[in-house]
Amino acid sequence: MARILFLYHGVYGHTLKVSGVMRDELVRLGHTAEVRPLVDGPRDAATFDAIVIGASIRHGKHNPAVYAFIEEHRALLDAKPNAFFSISLVARKPRKNTPETNPYMQKFLALTTWRPQLLAVFGGVLDYQRYGPFDRHAIRFIMRLTGGPTDLHTNVEFTPWDEVRRFAGRIAALAEGRVPG
Numbered sequence: 001m002a003r004i005l006f007l008y009h010g011v012y013g014h015t016l017k018v019s020g021v022m023r024d025e026l027v028r029l030g031h032t033a034e035v036r037p038l039v040d041g042p043r044d045a046a047t048f049d050a051i052v053i054g055a056s057i058r059h060g061k062h063n064p065a066v067y068a069f070i071e072e073h074r075a076l077l078d079a080k081p082n083a084f085f086s087i088s089l090v091a092r093k094p095r096k097n098t099p100e101t102n103p104y105m106q107k108f109l110a111l112t113t114w115r116p117q118l119l120a121v122f123g124g125v126l127d128y129q130r131y132g133p134f135d136r137h138a139i140r141f142i143m144r145l146t147g148g149p150t151d152l153h154t155n156v157e158f159t160p161w162d163e164v165r166r167f168a169g170r171i172a173a174l175a176e177g178r179v180p181g
C-alpha cells in the first residue's frame with residue numbers, strides 16, 4: 001500500500017475535484033491518498049511515497065506559485081515517484097489533449113527543468129455565470145476563436161473522468177514500483 005500526496009493549484013475548485021476523483025480511485029485500488037492546496041506547502045510531504053502536482057490554466061498560464069513551488073522543493077520531488085497534470089479548456093480539443101500536443105504542457109516543460117515521471121492534461125470546466133464580466137468576455141472570446149460554446153448560460157465539464165481514473169491507476173503503479181501502463 002502506498003501513500004500518495006496530491007498538491008493542487010486552482011481557482012474555482014475543478015483541479016481540486018479532479019484530484020479528489022484520483023484520490024478516490026487510489027483508495028479503491030487499496031492505497032491511501034491526501035489532497036492539499038499547493039500553497040499549504042510540503043509540511044510532511046517527505047513522508048509520502050509519491051507526490052502529484054495538479055494545476056489549472058488561467059489566462060494562458062499556470063500560476064507562478066506552481067513554478068516557485070517546484071523550484072523550491074525540487075529535491076523533494078526528485079526523491080520520489082512524481083507526476084504532474086494540467087487542467088484547461090484547450091485540453092478539451094482532440095488535437096490538444098495529450099502532454100505532447102497540449103500547448104500549455106509544452107510551455108510548462110519549457111519553463112521548468114523538472115521532468116515529472118508521469119504527465120497528463122485534462123479538459124476543465126466552462127461556467128460563464130461564475131466569472132466576473134472581464135473574465136466572462138475574455139473566455140467567450142477564446143471560445144469563439146476555438147469553436148467552443150459561446151452561450152453565456154453554458155455550464156459544462158469537459159473532463160474525461162475515465163481517463164482521470166486511468167491516470168490514477170498509472171500513479172498507483174508508479175508508487176508501487178511497477179511500470180505504469
Ligand SMILES: Cc1cc2nc3c(=O)[nH]c(=O)nc-3n(C[C@H](O)[C@H](O)[C@H](O)COP(=O)(O)O)c2cc1C
Pocket residue numbers: 009010011012013014015016056057058059060061087088089090091123124125126131135139
Ligand atoms: C479567469 C479564467 C481564465 C481562463 N483562461 C484559460 C485559458 O487561457 N486557456 C484555457 O484553456 N482555459 C482557461 N480557463 C479554463 C480553466 O482552466 C478551467 O475552467 C479549469 O477547469 C479551471 O480549474 P480551477 O477551477 O481548478 O481553476 C480559464 C478559466 C478562468 C476562470
